[in-house]
Amino acid sequence: MVALATMFMLAKLAGEAGVSVAEIVFWRQGMAVPIILGWLAATGQLTAIRTRRLRNHALRATTGTLGLCCNIGAATLLPLSLGTTLGFTAPLFAVLVTAFVLRERVGPWRWTAVLLGFLGVIAIAQPSGEAMPAIGVAAGLGAGLVVAIVSFQIRDLSRTETPIACVFWFSFFGALLAAFLLPIYGSAHGTREWLLLFSIGLAGTIAQFLITSALRFGQVATVVVMDYTTLIWATLYGWAIWGHLPSASMWLGAPMIIAAGLIITSREHFLSRRVSPASALDESATRDIQGT
Known part of the structure; x- marks a missing residue:
């Protein structure tokens, strides 16, 4: 989570320096490909990325890259703590997908959590009187929605x-998709901007490996709780670099959204004792793989 918060902090700095979202996404994805290949080759595990489901990986990468664009857009347009908090809405959207798309039964606990979470969104998005960029809020909520959809794709894959195959093919196809936009949105940069882009790719790749290890060795509930610590680091970065401190409405809304996510996660774990698409674990894993 520290690596993820660092990546979004660097993305915000890059955006302020005039680097486009398309470039940030390309280097975030593109740098991971040779790093992963090099590590697998050095450890004799190249066969781990073999797949017969390239089409599924490409579809997941298309959806996930859209989510990454939303995440980076929110990071560049909003205070880091706010953009991070809006990303926690993924479990809420996953419940809605479960109920209205998959037509599965959703009980009162999860519906209550969804209501609580969206009340939290309303609390942080408006009433303080401090105008938030509408497109930034939309990007943050869009990231939550896309991450929820991607969680179902990851569950299938x-x-x-x-x-590691999911991580590699997401990065590979995501870099290809972003490359098509480079001729339109790419521009010349100085040393500082290139260092920022390199650091974004490195931080995102480190986060991928760490989350993969967490999911391999850690218990579901532990990994879920750790995801919410991203807000701590995002808040510290926002205060130290930009002088942003959470507003009164953030102090009200963020706990509501986090509590809603934890209710959904604990309820899913209680009901099925397996990784659920409506679980915040999927959000944590997906956000990491996205650079999420």
Whole structure:
């Protein structure tokens, strides 16, 4: 989570320096490909990325890259703590997808959590009188929605694919998609901007490996709780670099959104004792793989 918060902090700095979202996404994704290949080659595990489901990986990468664009857009347009908090809405959207798309039964606990979470969104988005960029708030909520959708795709892929294969093919296809936009949105940069782009790719790749390890060795509930610590680091970065401190409405809304996510996660764990698409674990894993 420290690595993820660092990546979004660097993305915000890059955006302020005039680097486009398309460039940030490309270097975030593109740098991971040779690093992963090099590590697998050095450890004799190149076969781990073999797959017969390239089409599924490409579809997941298309959806995930859209989510990454939303995440980076929110980071560049909003205070880091606010953009991070809006990303925690993924479990809420996952419940809505479960109920209205998959037509599965959703009980009163999860519906209450969804209501609580969206009341938290309303609390932080407006009433303090401090105008928040509407497109930034939309990007943050869009990231939550896309991450919820991606969590279902990851759940499907995980039945046959290794975690490192999901990470690699997401980065590979995501870099290809972003490359098509470079001729339009790319521009010349100085040394500082290139260092920022390199650091974004490195931080995102480190986060991928750490989350993969967490999901391999840690208990579901532990990994879920750790995801919310991103807000601590995002708040510290926002205060130290930009002088942003959470507003009164953030202090009200953020706990509501986090509490809603934890209720959904604990309820899913209680009901099925397996990783659920409505679980914040999927959000944590997906956000990491996205650079999420």
